[in-house]
Amino acid sequence: xxxxxxxxxxxxxxxxxxxxxxxxxxxxxxxxxxxxxxxxxxxxxxxxxxxxxxxxxxxxxxxxxxxxxxxxxxxxxxxxxxxxxxxxxxxxxxxxxxxxxxxxxxxxxxxxxxxxxxxxxxxxxxxxxxxxxxxxxxxxxxxxxxxxxxxxxxxxxxxxxxxxxxxxxxxxxxxxxxxxxxxxxxxxxxxxxxxxxxxxxxxxxxxxxxxxxxxxxxxxxx
Amino acid sequence: xxxxxxxxxxxxxxxxxxxxxxxxxxxxxxxxxxxxxxxxxxxxxxxxxxxxxxxxxxxxxxxxxxxxxxxxxxxxxxxxxxxxxxxxxxxxxxxxxxxxxxxxxxxxxxxxxxxxxxxxxxxxxxxxxxxxxxxxxxxxxxxxxxxxxxxxxxxxxxxxxxxxxxxxxxxxxxxxx
Numbered sequence: 001x002x003x004x005x006x007x008x009x010x011x012x013x014x015x016x017x018x019x020x021x022x023x024x025x026x027x028x029x030x031x032x033x034x035x036x037x038x039x040x041x042x043x044x045x046x047x048x049x050x051x052x053x054x055x056x057x058x059x060x061x062x063x064x065x066x067x068x069x070x071x072x073x074x075x076x077x078x079x080x081x082x083x084x085x086x087x088x089x090x091x092x093x094x095x096x097x098x099x100x101x102x103x104x105x106x107x108x109x110x111x112x113x114x115x116x117x118x119x120x121x122x123x124x125x126x127x128x129x130x131x132x133x134x135x136x137x138x139x140x141x142x143x144x145x146x147x148x149x150x151x152x153x154x155x156x157x158x159x160x161x162x163x164x165x166x167x168x169x170x171x172x173x174x175x176x177x178x179x180x181x182x183x184x185x186x187x188x189x190x191x192x193x194x195x196x197x198x199x200x201x202x203x204x205x206x207x208x209x210x211x212x213x214x215x216x217x218x219x220x221x222x
Numbered sequence: 223x224x225x226x227x228x229x230x231x232x233x234x235x236x237x238x239x240x241x242x243x244x245x246x247x248x249x250x251x252x253x254x255x256x257x258x259x260x261x262x263x264x265x266x267x268x269x270x271x272x273x274x275x276x277x278x279x280x281x282x283x284x285x286x287x288x289x290x291x292x293x294x295x296x297x298x299x300x301x302x303x304x305x306x307x308x309x310x311x312x313x314x315x316x317x318x319x320x321x322x323x324x325x326x327x328x329x330x331x332x333x334x335x336x337x338x339x340x341x342x343x344x345x346x347x348x349x350x351x352x353x354x355x356x357x358x359x360x361x362x363x364x365x366x367x368x369x370x371x372x373x374x375x376x377x378x379x380x381x382x383x384x385x386x387x388x389x390x391x392x393x394x395x396x397x398x399x
Binding site: 047062 | 392
């Protein structure tokens with residue numbers, strides 16, 4: 001297996017799974033954590049990742065297919081999304097090749113798709129936990145807006161608008177800090193979000209306002 | 223046409239032999255042989271299989287559970303059958319995915335048949351034609367598969383039926399559909 005990328009939580013290897021291009025996400029143990037806690041945290045994250053991926057797909061959101069899970073070595077073997085770019089790279093390439101106004105125009109359909117997809121996800125009470133433009137892929141020609149969500153390692157199931165609000169807040173911060181002048185796009189995302197998450201969006205948007213005032217972490221005073 | 227032997231990805235020292243028979247006349251007899259212990263193999267119902275890859279994923283999971291000694295069933299071959307099913311009920315899985323006596327086609331999986339003797343025993347016993355395993359799609363009954371694996375049209379709008387089935391097989395101990 002060939003090491004492809006490494007993050008704080010896991011190593012990503014590329015391999016072949018019975019003839020299909022495959023990515024192996026291996027969560028390694030952290031020596032600074034107590035072994036018992038380490039084991040249970042890792043197991044819990046592998047499980048929640050698999051659960052969220054499957055649930056998302058069942059409600060019509062594209063996610064990688066899981067081929068094999070090895071709970072002993074905390075490895076997830078999943079489909080490699082061929083012919084795809086991250087939303088991050090795509091936005092950057094559009095922004096660098098066009099004027100600011102044109103770029104926003106080109107990216108508006110994508111923002112619509114992102115908002116729509118996140119609305120569906122939150123309607124199913126799935127909170128992604130790490131929504132950034134690097135964790136979204138566009139498969140095929142980017143203008144087709146075939147959006148695929150990846151990296152559900154921090155996801156959980158929760159019906160609280162607080163958590164959904166934080167989820168959107170994380171995306172807003174990630175979007176604006178990695179891509180300058182995208183405030184308008186985030187508004188498009190929110191509009192589309194409200195349409196697809198018709199029942200719960202009002203509370204979530206209210207929470208988002210609240211989170212914007214205080215930041216992601218709740219004040220624990222009193 | 224010959225049987226297809228595939229090396230197990232995560233455990234290179236293990237392998238699986240896959241065979242597809244068509245125009246089978248003696249399904250009941252072959253099933254009795256396996257039940258009676260004449261040879262060890264998993265006999266699958268072809269109508270529940272979309273592609274060989276679906277069986278490979280199930281067999282891969284079975285081999286893994288066999289190696290780490292966490293099998294739910296008695297042996298690795300019954301585990302292949304159980305892995306294929308989305309259900310946690312063993313007898314229900316066998317009924318839905320195991321070969322029935324009146325069938326005229328069958329898919330056979332043999333794990334770790336190193337010298338090919340089991341494979342030969344199966345070929346000698348089955349009165350039918352050995353066929354290319356990729357032809358299994360001809361027998362698959364998509365509506366029933368969709369029902370058993372609980373695959374909605376919404377899901378099929380983003381992925382193929384095989385992907386939907388494979389995801390469920392690989393995560394069956396983690397997610398209950």
